[in-house]
Amino acid sequence: MARILLHTCCGPCTFYPLDRLRAAGWEVRGFFFNPNIHPYQEFQRRLEALQAVSEQESLPLIVRSDYPLEQFLRSVAFREGDRCLICYTLRLEAAARCAAKSRFDAFTTTLLYSKRQKHELARHIAENASKKYGIPFYYEDFREGWKAGQARAEKSGIYRQLYCGCIYSEKERFFISPSRRRTARKASDRFPAGGDTE
Numbered sequence: 001m002a003r004i005l006l007h008t009c010c011g012p013c014t015f016y017p018l019d020r021l022r023a024a025g026w027e028v029r030g031f032f033f034n035p036n037i038h039p040y041q042e043f044q045r046r047l048e049a050l051q052a053v054s055e056q057e058s059l060p061l062i063v064r065s066d067y068p069l070e071q072f073l074r075s076v077a078f079r080e081g082d083r084c085l086i087c088y089t090l091r092l093e094a095a096a097r098c099a100a101k102s103r104f105d106a107f108t109t110t111l112l113y114s115k116r117q118k119h120e121l122a123r124h125i126a127e128n129a130s131k132k133y134g135i136p137f138y139y140e141d142f143r144e145g146w147k148a149g150q151a152r153a154e155k156s157g158i159y160r161q162l163y164c165g166c167i168y169s170e171k172e173r174f175f176i177s178p179s180r181r182r183t184a185r186k187a188s189d190r191f192p193a194g195g196d197t198e
C-alpha cells in the first residue's frame with residue numbers, strides 16, 4: 001500500500017482529509033510541525049487535540065518536538081503582509097523534507113481542508129516544495145467536506161481553536177479598533193440592547 005505523509009495543522013481539520021485519503025487507498029501518517037501557533041500553551045492544546053484524534057482514528061503521528069517560534073517571528077518581521085506565504089513555506093517544506101527522507105510516496109496537508117486558509121497559495125507552495133525535495137504532492141480540494149468535517153469535530157468533543165494560529169491572527173480575530181468601537185457604539189445607540197443589530 002502506498003504511504004502518504006499528511007501535514008496536520010490541528011485535530012479538527014484532520015478528520016475529513018484522513019477519511020478521503022484512506023478511502024483512496026493510502027496508508028496515512030500524520031505530521032505535526034506548526035511553530036506558527038502562539039502562544040506555546042495554545043500550541044500544546046492543539047497538539048493534544050490532534051493526539052486525541054490520532055488515538056480515536058488510529059492515526060500514527062510524527063511530531064516535531066522543536067518549536068522554533070523565534071525563527072517564525074524573525075522570518076515574518078517587517079513582512080507581516082506576506083506572513084501566510086512564509087508560514088506555509090516553513091511548514092510545507094518541513095513536511096516535504098520529512099516525507100522524502102522517510103521514503104513516503106507522497107505528502108499532502110490539512111491546510112487544503114480549511115475554508116479559512118489561502119487555498120491556492122498553500123497549493124502553490126506545496127507544489128514548489130514537491131519539486132524542491134523530489135517528493136510527489138497529492139492535491140485534493142478537501143474544502144468540499146468542510147461541513148461534514150466540522151460536524152465530526154464537534155461530535156468528537158475535541159478542542160476547536162478560535163483563531164488561525166499566529167499572534168497576528170489572534171489580534172485580527174479579537175482586537176476591535178477605536179474607530180470600529182465608535183461605529184459599534186453608534187449602532188447600539190440606534191438599536192437598543194436586545195434589538196436586531198446585525
Ligand code: SF4
Nearest residue numbers: 083084087164165166
Ligand atoms: S494567519 Fe495563519 S496561515 Fe497566516 S501566518 Fe498566521 S498562522 Fe500562518
